[in-house]
Amino acid sequence: MMKFGLVGLGWPGQQHIQAIENHSEIMELTAVCDADESKLNNWSGTYPTFSSINDFFANGEMDAVILAVPHHLHEPLAIQALNNGKHVLVEKPMARTSQECSNMIEAAEANNRTLMIAQNWRYTPWCIAAKKIIQSGELGKIQAVRTEWLLNFRDSFPKGSWIYNGELAGGGAITSLAIHNVDALRFIIGEVTEIFTQALYTDDWSTNKAENWAMCQLKFRNGAIGHLFTGYTPYNPPEHEVLYVYGDQGTLFFGEYQNERGLWICSETRKDKEKYEKVDSNQYAKKLHQHPQTNQILHFYESIKSVKRPETDGIEASKTIRLVEMMYESSNKHKNVNV
Numbered sequence: 262m263m264k265f266g267l268v269g270l271g272w273p274g275q276q277h278i279q280a281i282e283n284h285s286e287i288m289e290l291t292a293v294c295d296a297d298e299s300k301l302n303n304w305s306g307t308y309p310t311f312s313s314i315n316d317f318f319a320n321g322e323m324d325a326v327i328l329a330v331p332h333h334l335h336e337p338l339a340i341q342a343l344n345n346g347k348h349v350l351v352e353k354p355m356a357r358t359s360q361e362c363s364n365m366i367e368a369a370e371a372n373n374r375t376l377m378i379a380q381n382w383r384y385t386p387w388c389i390a391a392k393k394i395i396q397s398g399e400l401g402k403i404q405a406v407r408t409e410w411l412l413n414f415r416d417s418f419p420k421g422s423w424i425y426n427g428e429l430a431g432g433g434a435i436t437s438l439a440i441h442n443v444d445a446l447r448f449i450i451g452e453v454t455e456i457f458t459q460a461l462y463t464d465d466w467s468t469n470k471a472e473n474w475a476m477c478q479l480k481f482r483n484g485a486i487g488h489l490f491t492g493y494t495p496y497n498p499p500e501h502e503v504l505y506v507y508g509d510q511g512t513l514f515f516g517e518y519q520n521e522r523g524l525w526i527c528s529e530t531r532k533d534k535e536k537y538e539k540v541d542s543n544q545y546a547k548k549l550h551q552h553p554q555t556n557q558i559l560h561f562y563e564s565i566k567s568v569k570r571p572e573t574d575g576i577e578a579s580k581t582i583r584l585v586e587m588m589y590e591s592s593n594k595h596k597n598v599n600v
């Protein structure tokens with residue numbers, strides 16, 4: 262049995278608990294920590310709980326630690342865990358800056374431990390299916406991509422929360438929300454070579470350069486152009502996360518169509534070349550769970566067991582952070598940035 266400790270009992274922390282419980286034959290949760298004691302009450306009868314991080318590391322029994330805490334704590338807590346000899350799975354974004362990412366990678370290497378980042382789109386069936394379809398060549402040459410994520414954080418985070426403070430969060434909507442899209446673009450389409458970003462700061466909820474809205478034009482190494490649009494304070498947005506991929510022989514998109522959310526495709530090779538068909542992700546991503554965090558924790562477990570680098574190890578995830586830094590650099594300088 263592999264023993265896991267969890268720090269942070271917000272929504273993502275609870276997804277990790279569910280993921281561990283879904284693999285109860287090979288892993289168990291043996292320590293839970295949250296600085297907010299009221300959050301521990303729900304779990305205190307089920308798991309050993311700790312309200313202090315030092316107590317958690319000193320007295321908790323665990324092989325690996327999952328960190329689901331505010332962004333400014335990712336680097337120090339990951340390093341503390343690694344120096345305590347634990348493997349680490351840390352929530353997205355890996356950290357606030359690429360310097361923090363380098364420090365985490367260094368600590369993982371020095372302690373010979375696995376460091377993985379929870380970029381969970383890469384463990385989501387539709388995302389894996391999209392990558393496989395594009396790799397198969399069904400869409401032909403990829404020419405353009407459009408991705409968006411609009412979500413009103415005010416429904417989940419009150420005014421004054423760390424998430425609206427660019428210093429603590431490392432940025433605004435791109436860092437806290439569209440980091441999923443940025444990472445998925447690198448995963449599905451490939452590396453970005455050129456960026457132009459416009460960001461907008463609209464209200465008194467956000468401080469220290471936490472952008473409410475951002476729009477990025479992208480150029481990819483494979484020649485495709487792309488568009489990323491995000492906002493974390495939209496008024497009741499009708500759409501949430503979407504991804505459209507346009508090739509010269511087909512179009513693929515994840516989003517809502519005919520009242521159904523999913524991955525849709527229309528291509529030269531399908532029976533009806535004019536009609537959108539819903540993709541059965543299981544055809545491309547067999548044995549995957551519909552709950553991304555369940556696939557993710559299994560990958561973390563298997564990477565530790567087999568001493569292999571995880572898909573989203575520190576080096577890979579830090580490239581996504583570097584790209585985000587360049588998006589902000591472009592917005593600050595009001596000009597194109599070559600990657």
Ligand SMILES: NC(=O)c1ccc[n+]([C@@H]2O[C@H](COP(=O)([O-])OP(=O)(O)OC[C@H]3O[C@@H](n4cnc5c(N)ncnc54)[C@H](O)[C@@H]3O)[C@@H](O)[C@H]2O)c1
Nearest residue numbers: 269270271272273294295296297314329330331352353354
């Ligand atoms: N993968 C996803 O889909 C997804 C979704 C939402 C959030 N996240 C990420 O998960 C992380 C946490 O986000 P959240 O929404 O849960 O934030 P949150 O503020 O709701 O919760 C974080 C939890 O950490 C606890 N905490 C804070 N400081 C602590 C400390 N020093 N020691 C112990 N506990 C401490 C808080 O009390 C809180 O319960 C962030 O990195 C966020 O970006 C990921």
